[in-house]
Amino acid sequence: MSLTLAIVLLLLAISLLFSSKVTNWKPLVEQWARGTATQPLDVECLKPNADFDIRNTEPRPYRPWRSGKFVMTMGIRKMPREDWLLLDNRYFEEQKLRRHLLHENRRGVFQALPGSEMACREVLAEIVAFLTRRYPQWFYCPTQNPDYVHNALTGRTFKVAEPYENHPLEVAAQLAKEDINLLIQGAGPDPNQFYLLASYSMAPAGWHLEERIGWSLMDLHETVPGWEEKLREPVERRCQPRLKKYIERFLIARSFFRRLKADAPVERYNYFLQTTDEFHSRALRNRI
Numbered sequence: 001m002s003l004t005l006a007i008v009l010l011l012l013a014i015s016l017l018f019s020s021k022v023t024n025w026k027p028l029v030e031q032w033a034r035g036t037a038t039q040p041l042d043v044e045c046l047k048p049n050a051d052f053d054i055r056n057t058e059p060r061p062y063r064p065w066r067s068g069k070f071v072m073t074m075g076i077r078k079m080p081r082e083d084w085l086l087l088d089n090r091y092f093e094e095q096k097l098r099r100h101l102l103h104e105n106r107r108g109v110f111q112a113l114p115g116s117e118m119a120c121r122e123v124l125a126e127i128v129a130f131l132t133r134r135y136p137q138w139f140y141c142p143t144q145n146p147d148y149v150h151n152a153l154t155g156r157t158f159k160v161a162e163p164y165e166n167h168p169l170e171v172a173a174q175l176a177k178e179d180i181n182l183l184i185q186g187a188g189p190d191p192n193q194f195y196l197l198a199s200y201s202m203a204p205a206g207w208h209l210e211e212r213i214g215w216s217l218m219d220l221h222e223t224v225p226g227w228e229e230k231l232r233e234p235v236e237r238r239c240q241p242r243l244k245k246y247i248e249r250f251l252i253a254r255s256f257f258r259r260l261k262a263d264a265p266v267e268r269y270n271y272f273l274q275t276t277d278e279f280h281s282r283a284l285r286n287r288i
Helices: 028-034 091-104 117-134 168-173 227-239
Strands: 004-012 076-078 110-112 148-151 156-159 180-185 194-200 241-243 250-252 266-274
Touching (some): 168 180
Antiparallel strands (some): 004 266, 076 266
16 A cells, blocks of 8 residues: 555644643633633634635645755644634545544544543534634524534534533534644643643544553653654753753743643644555554
């Protein structure tokens, strides 16, 4: 089988990354109900894309490389707000596969550990707000049932308010195209680390969700080529105390995630090679 170059776009939004140590934090969906919340991505500024032709739109060809000597970096770029959740003509096929995997291999694609409940509710609320604003012709809340959202592309309707009929992350995965990974700070032994506490991963790149759920960000990247030699030290340097020159005290440098701003979303480009055209395959468990 021909070798396929696959590109994974990791969308990082600060609304998905918050400290589990905050005790007086209220879920965003509850604040919206009272009309007191500020939407992190400010969807009201988005222009509805009512004329978008999804059936004739090919997946966007990402080409995030440049000429010259190769330098390994985190691959971070600023992301236009309207590009947070993209749609294309593969949406129908991929959503069919998502439903199949949820039914046939649920634990292999969907995991949510205790402590992730607020984050899962928040990400669902964010996705619903974005899609109903950006693509109102396909995603909308029925007037007679405002607690539900209808996906006209698949003909399915989901409850998006408590009490939920399905897990919020499971619903989110049947609205958006992207895989969803929720990293929560302090959800493990190290209060400064971010841990993978919930995920829907249809197309994992050489890793298996059942094995790595609950792992820290550092542990997740241990097997990445070049991580130990080139990326671990600068990432950890941002996470640990360090002595600033000429100042007799330690400064706590915040990690990359903690420095993200809600009104400045970014995206990350990551490459991997796979030997099959399947999105989700047991063969992909073998690291390349």
